[in-house]
Amino acid sequence: MPEGPEVKIKMNLLCAILKGTTLMNMDVCKESFHKKTHDFERLTKILPATVINSESKGKFGYITLDNGYSVGISFGMTGDILEEIPKPTDKRYKHLAVKFTYANYKSELKSIYYTSIRNFGHIWIYDTPELNIKLNTLGFCILNDNIYTKEEIVSRLRKRNNRSICECLMNQVLWAGIGNYIKSEILYTVKLNPISLVKDINDKQLYELYLAARDLAYRSYLDGGSGQYNSIFELNVYNKSICPRGFEVKRIKTPDKRTTHWVPEVQEC
Known part of the structure; x- marks a missing residue:
């Protein structure tokens, strides 16, 4: 299970890829993961939006957007971030859970992927007060x-x-x-x-x-x-x-x- 160090590494990767780009959409790739996504109906209202940062507190990661909303991520036992979509023959392919589509500095559409083999992870959409409540529930x-x-x-x-x-x-x-x-x-x-x-x-x-x-x-x-x-x-x-x-x-x-x-x-x- 990703612990504090591993989650920080994953969120650093997301920061390196997404910071300053425009998050266009988030699509659930795996039917069984729909129940692990929360408030995704907000996406049509808040996207597209510019990514301000990608951070972590303990085992909880979050991406902050320029419109006051954030994407919260827990990785569960087996969650991970992939920079490229694996080939269909790759065992990770069937575990693709959420596709993040973003526009880079050249306005080119690119994608990265959240994977979850055992579906223990979650992804939330938060406004600023909700994110602060979540962060305050976590300890030192x-x-x-x-x-x-x-x-x-x-x-x-x-x-x-x-x-x-x-x-x-x-x-x-x-x-x-x-x-x-x-x-x-x-x-x-x-x-x-x-x-x-x-x-x-x-x-x-x-x-x-x-x-x-x-x-x-x-x-x-x-x-x-x-x-x-x-x-x-x-x-x-x-x-x-x-x-x-x-x-x-x-x-x-x-x-x-x-x-x-x-x-x-x-x-x-």
Whole structure:
């Protein structure tokens, strides 16, 4: 699943392609994806429009237009952006979900594509107040330029003292951008048992989790993202059999209802 670093990379690609161009239309290519598009009836009123920017907060991406509207994008488990339409023989072809048609600087019509293999993603049309409401529902962004203080991080987590740390890490209301691989990696880095409750973790460790998530997310982003084409980013435990310390990596179903990759010899506390 694309996490904060991967979504930022995808939205950077959209920015490089679309910024300053004119978005002409958005067409649903896959019948089963119609139910994952929201307020598309607005398109006839708001398009064409000039693309101002393409940004992300955590795992949520959005394209802003010059008329006060935005296109919100979630990538779900398998969402992606393709610069060119694949050949019909390419397995990605049948998963084309939405076609973005735009006019470039030469007024030439071009297209890019949003794909979704498992149809877990969504695309919304927002006006400015609606976009702000959406952004405000998301927690601290681990790729934000601002570093949050220990007090800010700890006070928010202490309100959920009796919850599993895995549930809290995966809660986008608390942290925007953490998914399964970042969760597993930072718990290993801070040497925390994945079945721990928040109340079992001291304030120093809670803040170390945030700093570890921020560090990991930036390194992943700069290296091209985890699991992306041409990526050089290396993980320690996620989808690994042996960790760098030489111990076997175990897998456990944690209260967030996801599989967490961990090393008991390292994460005893």
